[in-house]
Amino acid sequence: MRLISGRGSVAKGDVFIFPRGEKFTFEDLQGFLSMQQQFYAHHYKRNYKVYIGHHKILDRPDSEFGENNKLVAGMPRLLVDEYAGYFGGNAVTVQAEDDDDNQAVQDWLREVNFDDEHSEVVKSVAIYGRSYLLEYQDEEGRPQVAHVEADEGFMVYDDTIKAKPLAFVRYNYDYENKLKGTIYYADETQDFADGKLLEPEASVYHDVPAQEFYANEERQGIFDGAITLIDALDNALSRKANQVDYFDDAYLVILGVALSTYNEETGQYDPPSIDRLRKLMYSPDADSVNAKIEFLEKPNADGMQENLINRLVDMIYQTSMIPNFRDEAFSGNSSGVALQFKLLPMQNLAAFQERKFTNGLRAMFKAVFESADGGQIVSSAKSDLWKRLEFQYTRNIPQNIADAVQTAVQASTLLSQQTAIGMIPTVTDPQAEIKRKQDEQAEQVKAMGAMPDYMTVGDGDEG
Structure with missing residues (x-):
């Protein structure tokens, strides 16, 4: 301390x-x-x-x-946006058990643009x-x-x-x-x-x-935890670009060859005019027997640089505990279990964060409901409603809606209707969805009761 x-x-x-x-x-x-x-x-x-x-x-x-290339690898923004979208891309679900209380909470959340x-x-x-x-x-x-x-x-x-x-x-x-x-x-x-x-x-x-x-x-x-790795990746990419520029602007070496032009006025050969900006190395005094015209090259470290860049990218993802969704090994394996294992580090990270966020949200509702103005949301008699609120975070990952619905139907035989419906990722308010379904059924029953007699078939009718 x-x-x-x-x-x-x-x-x-x-x-x-x-x-x-x-x-x-x-x-x-x-x-x-x-x-x-x-x-x-x-x-x-x-x-x-x-x-x-x-x-x-x-x-x-x-x-x-x-050369003075200064390339920036936008890894930090990529990591932040991918993880923030995974954890908070789907709105957190806040539920109260009582229908009226739940409606009041949902109305207030919409009013303050809470999502x-x-x-x-x-x-x-x-x-x-x-x-x-x-x-x-x-x-x-x-x-x-x-x-x-x-x-x-x-x-x-x-x-x-x-x-x-x-x-x-x-x-x-x-x-x-x-x-x-x-x-x-x-x-x-x-x-x-x-x-x-x-x-x-x-x-x-x-x-x-x-x-x-x-x-x-x-x-x-x-x-x-990956700041130094990100700096190293920027340096590696910039040096790589410098090397590419070097080969584009390589020096032309001319040794042992007397370049000259014929001057008609003097009747003699004048020495050439060399443009130094074109990166030319010229020496006519060298031994003409060993005359040489070639580009000056330096050692090629392309393989080493590529290995370093790939290693840095991998370590940045690993240190951040976020999988590289663009990696061929990741995208090429469609096994559900295999994908879950690849997502496991990020899932663990999100699970820890969810617990801490849930505590923060409960404290927020406590402060609001128990305040002098909390009665504008729920009655003062229910100022302790924050204790009974349920918070659910749904990870924002590609979902097969048909499979999710089928799973929810199967789960409804063992679990409550609200919990089963909550398994469907497109449903953000399970309790409201149940209420809408009940209202639809009530309207259907009401419509059937209002049908004229000639549109119904009595027990004694034969056709």
């Missing part, structure tokens, strides 16, 4: 710790903000630049001689290793939720063994580059600006209205 300015400290995983039950002084806040800037400079900024394609090699000074906010959290966690959801009130006093990037806020935990959230800090810089922001405690909020803390204001929440989301306790992103 590292001590910082003020009474705060930093634990494993770059987690901020502060004494339980205490509020920040401005010195305490400055200590956290100063350390947060270090995290930004050494981690968040680097990861964002790498993700958008601004790799370390682009900042390398040009060589005075030779979009959640997908941004998933992507940010893959890039930075952490992200946040913040609950707040809109102009009409309705509960809202928004994602906050790792370089825009941070969570502070108490110093107990459970390390419960003590405060969330969101900050930004205004047009004059002055720092300002808000501290969110469980019972109040406090703004800061112009180098001082302002008067606190009462909060409608009873918990810290923010949650930290992460995939692992170390708060590492998808490509954090």
